[in-house]
Amino acid sequence: MPQIKHLNIEVLRKDFPALQQKHQGKSVIFMDGPGGAQVANATLQAMQDYLGQYNSNLGGAFFSSQITTDLMSKARYYAATLINAEHPENMVFGANMTSLTFSLSRAIAKEWKVGDEVVVTRLDHYANVSSWQQAAQDKGCIVHQIDVEPETCDLNYQQLESVINEKTKLVAVTYASNTTGTIVDIKRVIDIAHKVGAKVFVDAVHYAPHHLIDIQKLHCDFLVCSAYKFFGPHVGMMYIHPEWLHRLDPYKVEPATNIGPGRYETGTQSFEALSGMVECIEHLAALGDTGLSLRERLEQSFSAYSAHEQQLSEVFLQHLNKMPEVTCYGHINLDRISQRTPTFALKINGVDSGEMAKFLAKKNICVWSGHFYAIGLLEQLNCSENGGLLRVGLMHYNTEEEITVFFDELKLGIKEVAIG
Numbered sequence: 001m002p003q004i005k006h007l008n009i010e011v012l013r014k015d016f017p018a019l020q021q022k023h024q025g026k027s028v029i030f031m032d033g034p035g036g037a038q039v040a041n042a043t044l045q046a047m048q049d050y051l052g053q054y055n056s057n058l059g060g061a062f063f064s065s066q067i068t069t070d071l072m073s074k075a076r077y078y079a080a081t082l083i084n085a086e087h088p089e090n091m092v093f094g095a096n097m098t099s100l101t102f103s104l105s106r107a108i109a110k111e112w113k114v115g116d117e118v119v120v121t122r123l124d125h126y127a128n129v130s131s132w133q134q135a136a137q138d139k140g141c142i143v144h145q146i147d148v149e150p151e152t153c154d155l156n157y158q159q160l161e162s163v164i165n166e167k168t169k170l171v172a173v174t175y176a177s178n179t180t181g182t183i184v185d186i187k188r189v190i191d192i193a194h195k196v197g198a199k200v201f202v203d204a205v206h207y208a209p210h211h212l213i214d215i216q217k218l219h220c221d222f223l224v225c226s227a228y229k230f231f232g233p234h235v236g237m238m239y240i241h242p243e244w245l246h247r248l249d250p251y252k253v254e255p256a257t258n259i260g261p262g263r264y265e266t267g268t269q270s271f272e273a274l275s276g277m278v279e280c281i282e283h284l285a286a287l288g289d290t291g292l293s294l295r296e297r298l299e300q301s302f303s304a305y306s307a308h309e310q311q312l313s314e315v316f317l318q319h320l321n322k323m324p325e326v327t328c329y330g331h332i333n334l335d336r337i338s339q340r341t342p343t344f345a346l347k348i349n350g351v352d353s354g355e356m357a358k359f360l361a362k363k364n365i366c367v368w369s370g371h372f373y374a375i376g377l378l379e380q381l382n383c384s385e386n387g388g389l390l391r392v393g394l395m396h397y398n399t400e401e402e403i404t405v406f407f408d409e410l411k412l413g414i415k416e417v418a419i420g
Contacts, residue, residue: 043280047233078294090241120172124174124177164193171192174207178374179371190202203224206229221240319404351418
């Protein structure tokens, strides 16, 4: 493969109109990526072009319907290529990851019996917990929830191995924490589960913007992610392993197709969003050399993104190490940077996280506070009080200069919003 090109951050940032704007006369720093990334011009244009010229539905004889049908096939191809799925027909689309997960949980749970067991984790967004807890409750199944190691926020793999047994029907696990940035050894989890015949459902929503997924190396049964987290519109995508595509019995409208991914797609899809998703995957591949396949261009590009984000993480942690009053949950050692995404969960002594987020917002620095739907994690870490955690999430369009500004303002904020 050709040598990876250096990421030209100045050129890349020009593709994002949100990064060029002024709010109340001042520049904006977006550090809210885990809640939704900004969108490049080509993605916006693709959505406008589709809605403005071709808005239609599938299956008609006229030109705009044929364009829509072609778009659907193209979207499946691009989604499959992004995660290296075996075939485009194994990709399902929906409103968002949460809706897809709830829907699939009902199809999978149809085969469960009283006394069967399901495994979820405290590290997960609760879209990948509540779905399975409620399905298990409906069927009289037992749910085990795996803790994290408090120091690193890694999964407690020993506990995981101890609860998985022949009664385990499904293991639901995140690929990377949307709160602490912790990357899970997902292949280890899959191998443990498959030894007893359990299915594995992977939430890759937070992982997908930062690292390239390879389904054929993971061998998981199901995987979900959301385009708005990797610089696209609001649309969810779900991979279903070929073994399960037609064996499961999803809830569906009777006249709808019972063949392929359409079995799982309820109602009319957001074709404008799928058009935007195609373009945002093209954006992700843009650093790759001309003449390479889409997958090869993605591999090349993600290597550059990952190197840049690792450098951002190093700079962030170097600043953080000079502030003993701030606790960062997850991997903080520089030699373990590869085991996290550039997402940082902070707790500041004597400071309400919500008030700090408001202070930074007044400075046009966009960050989140709260629980981020990872309520099991915050409960274990005893971080639910005083505004929960302050989450800083960096993307490949962020810069070292922005990190410096953030810490300068954070220091001022600590003095201003300290709890009396």
